Amino acid sequence: MGAFPVVHWADVVAEKLAMENRRHVLATAITPSGPIHVGNLREVMTTEAIYRALKDRGAEAELIYIGDTFDPLRKVYPFLPEEYEKYVGMPLADIPCPCGEHENYAMHFLEPFLESLKDLGVRPHVYLAHEVYRKGIYNEAIKVAMDNAGKIREIMNSIAHRGLPETWMPFNVKCEKCGKLNGEIVAYEWPLASYKCKSCGFEGEVDLRKGGAGKLPWRVDWPARWKIFGVTFEAFGKDHAAAGSSWDTGKVIVKEIFHHPPPMPLVYEFIHLKGRGAMHGSTGVAVSSEEVLRMLPSEVLRFLFMKYEPNRHIEFDTGFGLLDLVDEYDRYERIYFGLEGETAGTKDARRVYELSQPHSIPSRMPLSIPYRHLAVVAQIGRNFEEVVEILSRKHEIKDFDMERLRERYEKIKYWLENYAPEEIKFQLMHEKPDVELSEEDIKFLSALKKKMEELEWEAEKIHTCIHDTAKEVGISAGKAFRAIYRIMLGRDKGPRAGYFLQSLGRDFVLRRIGEFI
């Protein structure tokens, strides 16, 4: 097994799957009932990593994503207008798009998510549940389920301790009158079923062969899917893994009803927003995948998932932790390119780095600017070109690096505007700020102004000039810098003074000092 050391979790799972020596179908599914957040994303990323690891071993594998577009809307979520009350119970694909620009409600949330997947280099075969049903692909499974309703009921009652009544049937009809998935079957003889709608009271009869006539309940739908798509592996959140939960009933139903083996399972933990608990669409503790990609390079987001084993919960921090995460990624990159040794804190660094690449692995070590530093420079330069100019003083920026630098610049700008803690933000005071200065501060500034009038306006020179002047006036350098930051930013600390003042321009600096002496 030399080429792929079996240490990374994705390789461990892939190794096991590969031993089965057959074609694999790895399934993922998410219900687009609201913004699809990074917590949900973990399911896809985890599965995709294993998919890649399988391919790396030469196994034949397919990655599929099933959008649960045929699920009913459960309630009016906080982000929805009240009028959506009338759609509760209807399939997501039948409900109008909240913004009016997508085909339907489901696509409103699904499309940006699928876009994110593209950025992340994930290209699954996408199926939409409402289409799968409509095309009649479920028909066989529906018949088997209906014909075995009694057995399914027993399984559910014994494993999940449900008190399902004798009359329970494993199918919810979509009411022809109100369009909700609340039609309860009262009589059945394949292929016809009579139902009564629990929502509007309508009574009717449907031909179950007509695609989209209704839907299998989740606990039956899931195992049916394993058979229909030949799923051999599926990762799911621990909510499905609790005792008596859908995995417990599903693995029995698929064997005994559909006569098909269950896939290999993998339970993954949830993602928490630092300090706010597990992400949950309905509680508002969530950041959508597309939103995260606005502030974090895609390879770093992948890195977040690859680094931790699936059974660890992840603390996602949109504050300073985000900077640390990027810097940590860069560290793994240096290790990958041999510029730094692997240490106790890094785990499977090379493999994690490989799996973090959305597309191909860079042919050589990319330029890496400490992200924290970039956060500062991005606030000094007024645009990307200026930022490049500032960075060029210390770093050699090649064309090769420009694209990544631009992406990082744009993302950190977004982060600064929307998520960054106040401590790292600074803003040039365009008007004279209201700050306290001491006698010696003023003495220092006066002397500084005089010297600066003659000074060559260059960062290093400015820096030295500040120190020289401080010494001459007999004020500590600390106080000197503080005075400068106070009159420029209205606070005690700031970015490297030399570069900072240089970028502000001599005129501005002299004028501002003049306002205080």
Added chain:
RNA sequence: GGGCUCGUAGCUCAGCUAGGUAGAGCGACAGGCUCUUAACCUGUUGGCCGGGGGUUCGAAUCCCCCCGAGCCCGCCA
């Protein structure tokens, strides 16, 4: 009541699936860079490994109990 997962330095986490006197990053602190920014470099600090038992010559690592945290156990997915 039940299931799964987790509890290691201020923070985020390695180490625990072949038991052998605690690790990384960040932070903080100090120093360096021909003179103290939030760059960069170096160093220091910092943990009775949630608690208690047991197995062992020896346990963060194995077993048992307890405490704490998270999510779940709805004809919802």
